Amino acid sequence: MWVAEGIMQKRDAKNLEETAAYEDMERLCSRNMVQVAEMTVDKRIKSCRVHDLLRELAIRKAEDENFFQIHGTRDDKISAKSRYLAVHSLPLDENYFGSSTPPLRSLLFFNVHWENISLIFKSFRKLRMLDLENVGMDYLPKEIGEVRLLRYLGLRHTTSPRLPHSVGCLRYLQTLDIWTRKVPNWRVKVSNFIWKLESLRHLYARYMECDVPLKIEGLRNLQTLSRIRFDDIMHNDMITLTSLQKLGIWVDDRSDIDKLCLHLSEVGSLKTLRLCRYSGNPGSQGGFSKLRHVTELKLSNWTMLPPDFPPNLSRLSLKYVFLEDDPMPVLEKLGQLSFLKMKFAHVGPQRMVISRHGFHQLKFLELNHLYGLEEIKVEEGALPQLRCLRIWECSDLAKLPEELKHISSLDALELVDMPEDFISGLDADLVSRVPNLGIF
Structure with missing residues (x-):
């Protein structure tokens, strides 16, 4: 979100904005502006919070300068000048953004029902970030494609069954989050437009379906791709994804893991691979030794340990596994x-x-x-x-x-x-x- 809002800037050719964001978060914590809530094992910040007094001070200061506003009750008046707006409750008046074009850069909704939302997307000419997480909605209007400067589109846990083809017009979009809940037979359907999003960096796509094999090759800025079906991966030239670091794939009894690993072996930027089995057992479960660049492997719903592992593996997660034998004699030898x-x-x-x-x-x-x-x-x-x-x-x-x-x-x-x-x-x-x- 910080990157989408333009807060972070690339500092050198090797230092991506996301890396700079982590560094600045650590700097804020060292100054006690932000409190660390949870650390990872390797001492990186996993989650954080802001002290309530500092939060209130920041909100008042931001509102005074028409920079940021939280709309918490139906009685609140939405400022026509705010650049950042978080909406927890909508006013009764449908014309709550006023008649003039809002100068909004970021718009976040929290647990607001879509039937109460009346947005004229073409009026949001400067909007860079739109987050609709947990918003109940029957559909996403095709006019979303007119928000041409949009960089972050969050639809996590919404109930929209299909993305309009116009999303493919968002050429500056960096993050597309359509991660959905694990509900039986629930899928988010998309047309084959993902390959047009040339600026895309992060695609979170749990339970996404496309009528034809999804085209993703050529997305040279893509860093995160999760979770894509095995067939979609195999139909693309993965070597063209030159920035890909994290990849999550759904596999089933028709998936040949050995062929998959060979297919991914030349993706030199790939560091983290996650395989999730949702039916049957993969036809072949070996081939991981081909993935010399992979340092982190996550296996979910696996019935046995694979016969080999990436040679430079430093992190391994096994979730929902069924092991007949003691796994330690195998795992303890991973140098x-x-x-x-x-x-x-x-x-x-x-x-x-x-x-x-x-x-x-x-x-x-x-x-x-x-x-x-x-x-x-x-x-x-x-x-x-x-x-x-x-x-x-x-x-x-x-x-x-x-x-x-x-x-x-x-x-x-x-x-x-x-x-x-x-x-x-x-x-x-x-x-x-x-x-x-x-x-x-």
Whole structure:
């Protein structure tokens, strides 16, 4: 959003605006203008907040200068001069923007029903950002294509069943978010116009359908593409997506993962790959070793570990996996792995064993809802660089491995929604050795 509004500028050829935004957010936090709410494992800001007093001060100052306005009740008067407007409730008067052309740059709606919204899109000549997340709407008017300077279009969790073809006229659009809820048989249908959005950087497209194979090749600015069907990926020359960094794909029993990996092997910018299975088992589950550029892999709804992994893999997430065998003998040999998360997994063996010198680069380990897991054994010399261990609602786990007390690098231990017997049975000596213990 900051980039779409023109707040961030590219500082050099290698430093994208998004990177500059992270740097400026860190600078704001260092000055206590913004508070950090949550950090990632590698100490990057994941979520943030503003102190209520500072928020009120900023809102008053912004309103005084006709810069920004929050419309919270039906009695509020919408200023005809505000450049940024957040709408939580609409006035009874349908002509709430006045008769003159609004100078709005950004317009955000929060949980407002579409039938109460009367927008004349062609009057928003300067609008750069339009966010309609969670707005109930039967359709998006075709006049949206007349907002020619639009850079950000947020339709997340709306109920519009189709995007008008006129969206293809938005040549400056950088972000298109049509991520929808997981509702049976719910799809957002689009015409084959995505390839026309030459400035597009981020496309979030969960449950998007096109009558013909979706054309995306040639989008040289595209950095994020999520989630696209396997067939759509295979029908495009992915090498032309020279900026693509994050890619999420739906796969099914007709998907050949080996062919997919070969298809993606020349996309040198690709760093993060997510595969989500929604029916059957993929015909081939190997080929990941071809992805030398991929450093982060996410697999969802998988029935077994793949036979190979990207050779430079540093981050691995397994979600909704069904494992008959202990996965640790395979995973602990991934030489560059520093981050491992296993979530909502059905584990066949009741015991997991991390062998001597296993996971010699791992810094973060999360075991989240591992059903059936009763014991974790960590041999001496394993996990020599582990910094954070998070165990979340593993209700069958009896206790922590005693060997954790010998891992001098362990800085944080987080136990979330664990049984009372597990918490009461914690080893006092082990707990005292961990600088940061969190029990939630």
